[in-house]
Amino acid sequence: MTLTPPFSGHCLCGATRWRAEALPLWQGHCHCDSCRRATGAAMASYVGLDPNSVVWQGPPPVVHQSSPGTRWHRCATCGSPLAYFADRFPNEIHLHAATLDEPAAFAPEQHFHAGDRLGWLHLADHLPYRIGPKDDLAQVLALIRDTFAYMEGRIDPPSSLNRLDLAALRNLAAQAEIWGIGGPLLGCVVLTPGADHLYLGKAAVARSARGQGIGRALVSHAETRARALGLPELRLQVRVELTETQAIWERLGFLRTGATAHDGYDRPTSYSYAKKV
Template sequence: MTAPRRLAPDDPSLVDVLDLIRRSFACMEGRIDPPSSMHLLTLASLQDQCRSGEIWAAGTPPLACVFLTPRPDCLYLGKLAVEEAQRGTGLARALVDLAASRARALGLPVLRLQTRIELTGNRAAFARMGFRKTGETAHPGFDRPTSVTMEKAVPGGPAQA
């Protein structure tokens, strides 16, 4: 497997990343409400993510990917996806470790992500990678929590100094 690489807006692998996300998130259909925002993803929105943040992919074609978006107080991880046959091989952990390196380079003390309330397995996997629950949020129009916010301090980052 090749080391993760940052994709540019004109990278032809973005099409493969979009397909990977769609395959990886398909298991959420009928399990989460509201439906996943992955339905809103297009090649153009991935290109925009490359411009406003980062998309990293591991493998050729991509076997795993993650979106990284710098915010004033954290590096936000989104759309972490791993090819089903590659789950449990350490690809997600490698991308989270990469995110921690990127956060350190950007001077950001925390990694943050959100996962759906119904996806207890995802929450457990993130907890094994050192994330802890810091809150819950509701999507517009919902009177109950729909997402769990999780954070992980960046080792060696500004918060650790």
Template sequence: MIKGARQRQADDPVLADMLALIQKSFAYMDGRIDPPSSMLALTIADIARQCESGEVWSIGAPVKACVFLTRKPDCLYLGKLAVASEARGQGLGAQLVEIATQRALALGYHTLELQTRIELIKNHRIFAALGFTKTAETAHPGYDRVTSITMRKSIGA
């Protein structure tokens, strides 16, 4: 496993720090994406539930990066991937994807999946550089235009 990476539990006191990291990391999206990010409604209790229903991983102490992993029928889904602004460019996002890859293979999956907003072109390029390819375009409920893209990465077999 990645040095300094930890799977978090629902009662972990660092969940508050993770929430703050996600909020700060996603703040630049405010006013850029429509509809607004679900991060705006995210709570510590939501992160604790994610720890129980899926997995929550972080790197660093204090937390510099985190990701939520959720089992789907045919893939492992990556959500709320966040890296502290002062730690960007150090490969932490790639390390989180590597954690997801290791966990997916351990769980019997051969595909990773994530979604990114249509407006966030830089994120599309970053995930493409990590081996993800666009597989779908979707619209949030109530929207008649594409609001996000789905990206997948084949792993293992």
């Protein structure tokens, strides 16, 4: 079951209904403190839509402004939360997924503000979430270092990961996009937009979670991000010595497109790979 327009929902008492006449812009779970307190739940699940595609039926919702630029729509009769608006998302309405007439059709694609999630809520759904400069980057650094430890002594020149520390990772989170899966962290990837591509770097999967499709989920999300950014392909590089890693990327649909050499080397040291999206 999927959310195919038209689809609809209603409040607890049924007095206020809504109908959506377009495909969702996105579907996901939010863990921010504001959404938790507004709903009284560990997280809030939303369907993002163009406001012009939503038709209200019954008594008009009561609008409550919780802070400047933030508004919540609730049923005027029973008080059920129905939708969220924010000035920073001027072309979106966020409808509460649990109000759907067919809530089983909700298909979440990612977590928002996962760094704010409650410690007792574990993410086992393999949905991606963005990791920002203020989030727990120590676990990201530990996962990357552990994943790439096998390269030590195998590649020449040595990996730049030897110079990666929390400060560098924090700068990376601010300048590019770091995405993770799992809580505790099971996989991560750094996505850096270029002029005509999205570059994948530092893709890592925990040893205990390999073979569970996490790497494929990270690549699938990278494709989603590339399309959202209007970029036609994904790119990455793999050291020439790492034949098993090259095979993994090839199984994920990447094609070798060339080779490059580090400064001071007269032979290829890395292979370039790309995948159209």
